[in-house]
Every structure is written in structure tokens, then in C-alpha cells.
């Protein structure tokens with residue numbers, strides 16, 4: 229086969245840039261429209277598959293035109309991220325969702341989550357096009373590269389500038405407008421910036437440094453997708469973990485499950501809902517890492533700091549010193565954690581009240597305790613089992629208090 233002549237001008241692709249974005253910038257060098265470049269110079273009549281699965285023949289020709297390696301060009305589309313970001317581009321692959329989003333668990337014990345099954349699904353590929361970009365990255369009108377990751381519901385902020393990605397219209401590099409033209413770049417909070425930096429590390433380096441250990445990019449994307457689904461689990465399925473899920477949403481300032489009442493896979497949700505879900509995932513990770521939450525999912529431990537381990541000095545292990553345990557400090561921390569949980573979980577509130585009221589029998593003392601609990605932010609209705617007119621009422625277990633989660 230005769231090789232195609234080399235383009236005299238072509239900008240170098242930016243790291244993580246989408247194929248369509250790079251072709252737009254190539255076309256701009258010749259004052260051409262990207263579709264015209266595709267059709268008249270490359271013989272490719274459609275543009276909708278460029279960022280998903282560009283045909284090999286097109287990539288081969290682009291490689292000849294630009295001198296850029298085929299693998300690098302392939303990595304500018306989602307197809308180049310299989311099997312790390314997603315298992316397959318085949319949306320009919322059996323049990324794709326179960327395999328991807330239900331084999332791990334972070335916030336909820338594995339048995340708690342109802343496995344969902346749908347016939348047509350691909351991880352992370354949105355139901356409708358996303359037009360979000362970093363206003364600082366696109367600050368220079370002559371060098372406006374759009375990253376592939378910005379076209380997926382995968383990140384909230386720019387990993388390089390730490391500001392929120394913003395909605396735009398038009399074609400970067402040709403004509404571009406911001407939906408909120410007057411807004412200056414908004415810095416993302418630490419929780420969001422940390423999550424997005426890790427996602428960027430996964431995309432560009434193939435691994436992510438978590439507090440406990442370095443994990444493969446494939447595991448990171450699956451953990452993230454697991455979290456997004458756990459946060460979209462109806463509270464009635466969460467049992468005693470319902471309080472934690474509710475707490476995460478409250479910390480975000482968004483309605484529970486981002487206002488969803490019926491379950492749909494993350495990928496087809498409205499983009500505004502997806503952003504709220506991602507924000508909740510970032511907050512959840514932050515709460516786990518700061519030990520405010522201690523979730524029961526198997527993989528939650530990956531977000532905790534490495535426990536202190538003694539180094540070996542060659543002596544038998546029995547004579548090595550171990551770190552003394554401060555039981556009092558641990559107890560104070562456990563009570564602090566229980567108070568946080570009791571603000572959202574009536575069962576914990578009831579148990580904590582029973583513990584705190586141990587040995588108190590007079591109604592006045594119990595009432596003082598109840599007031600203290602309410603001052604700590606525990607809703608009074610969670611303490612409805614406490615009846616001031618009976619000395620042992622606070623210890624009654626079967627009081628009909630229903631847990632309406």
C-alpha cells in the first residue's frame with residue numbers, strides 16, 4: 229500500500245487530548261473544517277466515532293500523515309483505554325455492569341447491594357455528549373486542546389489547575405463560548421482535587437498512589453464506579469450503613485442520591501446529576517481517609533493509612549518492641565465516631581443513649597442527658613424511646629421505633 233504524504237503542519241497532541249480535538253487543531257492549521265479534512269484528505273466520512281473507536285484504516289493514515297505512532301493515536305480514543313478504563317466497547321457483553329461495578333465494595337458490605345443487570349451498557353460512556361473544559365487550559369485561543377477525560381463523566385476539575393471544569397459551547401480552537409461567560413475559574417475543594425488528581429494519574433501513568441498502596445489504574449476506575457453506584461443505592465437497602473450514605477450526601481449539600489428515586493446506571497443520568505454523584509464520591513473518599521467514616525466494604529481499607537509496622541533488626545520477633553496501645557484515646561475516638569453516626573442513625577443514637585444512661589435512674593438526670601444529646605446534634609425524635617416517666621424506659625429495646633430508611 230502506498231503511504232500517504234506527510235502533512236507539512238500539524239500540532240503535537242497534548243497529553244490526554246481527544247482525537248477529535250487534535251484533528252480540529254490540525255484542520256485549523258489549513259483554515260479547514262475538521263469534517264472537510266476528514267472527508268477530502270483522509271476519505272473518512274463520519275466524525276462521531278473519532279473519540280470512541282476510530283477505524284484502524286483512519287489511524288494508519290493519520291500516523292502516516294503526522295509521523296505519530298499508531299499506539300499514541302489509538303490512546304486518544306476510548307478504544308485505547310480498553311481494558312483499563314472499561315472491559316470492552318461491546319455494549320452487549322454479558323454481565324458487563326455486574327462485573328465492573330459490583331465485584332468490589334467500599335461504602336456498603338457486598339451482600340447489602342442488590343446486583344443490577346442491564347442488557348446494554350458500557351462503563352463511563354455518557355448517554356449524551358459532554359462539553360466541559362478547564363477555562364485556564366483553554367485560555368490561549370491558539371492552543372485549545374480538549375482532553376478525552378473531559379468528554380466522560382469522570383472528573384470534576386482540571387488536574388493541572390485545580391479549578392472546576394466549566395460548560396462551553398462551540399468548537400475549541402475555532403469558536404468557543406463559556407456558558408457562564410462572566411465567571412472566573414472556581415477552585416475545586418481538596419476532596420475533589422485529590423480524587424481528580426488520582427484519576428489523572430491513572431489515565432497518564434497507569435497506577436494510583438493510595439494511602440495504603442499503589443493500585444493499578446483498572447482497579448481505581450472500578451473502585452470509583454463502585455462508589456458512584458453505592459451512593460445511588462436506596463437507603464432501604466443499606467441497613468445500618470444508611471446513616472453513612474445520608475451523611476455523605478448532607479456533607480455535599482446535594483439531595484440524597486442527587487434527587488434520584490428510581491435507579492438508573494450512572495452513565496445515562498443527566499450530566500448535572502452525574503456531577504453531583506462525582507462530588508459525593510470525592511467527599512466519601514475524603515471522609516474515609518480522615519476516618520470520619522469507617523465503612524464496611526471490603527476495599528474501604530485501601531483508603532486508610534498504612535498501619536505502623538516495626539522494622540526488623542534481625543532478632544526474633546518475640547523480643548521486638550511493639551507500639552503501646554492507648555486504650556483511652558481509642559475509646560474517646562470511638563465515642564466521637566459514634567456521636568457522628570448517631571446524628572443520622574436512630575439505632576446508633578438509641579444504643580449510645582443506653583450506654584450513656586447506664587446507672588442513671590432518676591428522670592431528671594435522664595432528661596439532662598437527653599438535652600445533652602440534642603445539643604450534640606442528635607435529632608430528638610431518635611430518642612423517642614426515652615420516656616421520662618419510667619426509670620428504665622431508656623433501656624427498652626422494643627419500643628416500636630421504626631427505622632424508616
Ligand SMILES: [Zn+2]
Nearest residue numbers: 362365386389
Ligand atoms: Zn487546566
